[in-house]
Amino acid sequence: MKSDVLNILVDKIKNAKTIAIAGHKNPDGDSLCSVLALSQLIKLNFGKDAVCIYDGNVPDMLDNVPLRERMHYYGRVDLSGAFDLVFVLDYGNKNHIAGAMPAVESGKFVIEIDHHKNDDTVGDLCINNDGAAAVGEIIFDIASKLNWIRDAAVNDLIAIAVLTDTGFFKYARRGAILRIMAELVDDGVSIEGISNLLNNKPRKTVLTEASVVSRAEFFYHGRLALATIDAHDYKRLDGRGETVLSLLGQIKGVEYIVLLKRQKENQTGVSIRSRAKPVNEIAAALGGGGHAYAAGAVVHDSLDNVRTRILEIFKGAK
Numbered sequence: 014m015k016s017d018v019l020n021i022l023v024d025k026i027k028n029a030k031t032i033a034i035a036g037h038k039n040p041d042g043d044s045l046c047s048v049l050a051l052s053q054l055i056k057l058n059f060g061k062d063a064v065c066i067y068d069g070n071v072p073d074m075l076d077n078v079p080l081r082e083r084m085h086y087y088g089r090v091d092l093s094g095a096f097d098l099v100f101v102l103d104y105g106n107k108n109h110i111a112g113a114m115p116a117v118e119s120g121k122f123v124i125e126i127d128h129h130k131n132d133d134t135v136g137d138l139c140i141n142n143d144g145a146a147a148v149g150e151i152i153f154d155i156a157s158k159l160n161w162i163r164d165a166a167v168n169d170l171i172a173i174a175v176l177t178d179t180g181f182f183k184y185a186r187r188g189a190i191l192r193i194m195a196e197l198v199d200d201g202v203s204i205e206g207i208s209n210l211l212n213n214k215p216r217k218t219v220l221t222e223a224s225v226v227s228r229a230e231f232f233y234h235g236r237l238a239l240a241t242i243d244a245h246d247y248k249r250l251d252g253r254g255e256t257v258l259s260l261l262g263q264i265k266g267v268e269y270i271v272l273l274k275r276q277k278e279n280q281t282g283v284s285i286r287s288r289a290k291p292v293n294e295i296a297a298a299l300g301g302g303g304h305a306y307a308a309g310a311v312v313h314d315s316l317d318n319v320r321t322r323i324l325e326i327f328k329g330a331k
């Protein structure tokens with residue numbers, strides 16, 4: 014991060030009368046907590062209130078994060094006047110900005126802070142680092158380089174952003190992120206406390222997840238686990254069914270895990286996880302995409318037809 018970039022950032026905050034901050038639609042822990050952490054850093058260090066905007070649904074697990082009440086649904090915020098400064102965080106792809114897009118388009122100056130690979134940027138100033146484990150890491154770096162004051166809320170929010178995006182460090186690729194967490198823990202963050210705070214699902218969600226797991230089917234000598242969720246249960250899931258995928262992935266011998274979600278009569282959500290070969294090409298064949306070992310698609314076909322196609326595809330998987 015170059016100092017001239019940070020000088021522009023500071024200058025723009027100092028001169029802005031109105032500031033908005035948005036993340037991606039259906040915020041995850043990194044998106045939501047990075048937005049809130051940045052808003053609190055701006056309040057602490059510049060005495061300014063930023064408007065925090067989201068679109069979609071906030072997962073139940075994030076209900077108790079610090080300053081949660083600061084997040085406003087875009088439909089309840091007046092976006093007609095252009096903000097002097099708009100931050101857009103963790104968005105990855107223009108489509109994911111969704112309801113906050115009018116604020117980004119009309120903003121007098123836009124700063125994006127992201128860790129996704131993205132060539133189609135929207136910012137007048139881009140602070141992008143696809144090596145960062147989370148946007149929370151970049152926010153921490155900005156605050157450190159500028160000697161900004163952090164309070165307990167900021168520290169917790171950055172820790173939640175990092176812990177959720179790295180799966181509590183399972184997906185951490187660099188030591189830098191652990192050194193940042195070490196500093197946060199020394200400053201009072203409790204990882205155990207955060208873990209407890211995130212365990213906040215409604216009872217019906219966990220019971221639904223458990224019943225979906227118990228009804229899973231196994232194919233090809235137990236190498237493929239396949240679970241299905243009907244439209245009624247789909248509404249009770251928190252997020253994309255990560256818990257179902259993770260539980261099935263704990264079974265000995267299971268290499269591929271597929272979760273089919275009946276979103277509508279002729280629309281089926283597919284999530285694929287792999288412990289063996291990359292599966293992103295399988296997702297691409299279904300019109301989706303994703304990471305090598307975690308991919309998905311939305312197929313405009315019935316669940317039964319998609320199930321048949323999936324079984325055909327994995328029949329040939331080595």
Ligand SMILES: [Mn+2]
Nearest residue numbers: 043103148178
């Ligand atoms: Mn992220």
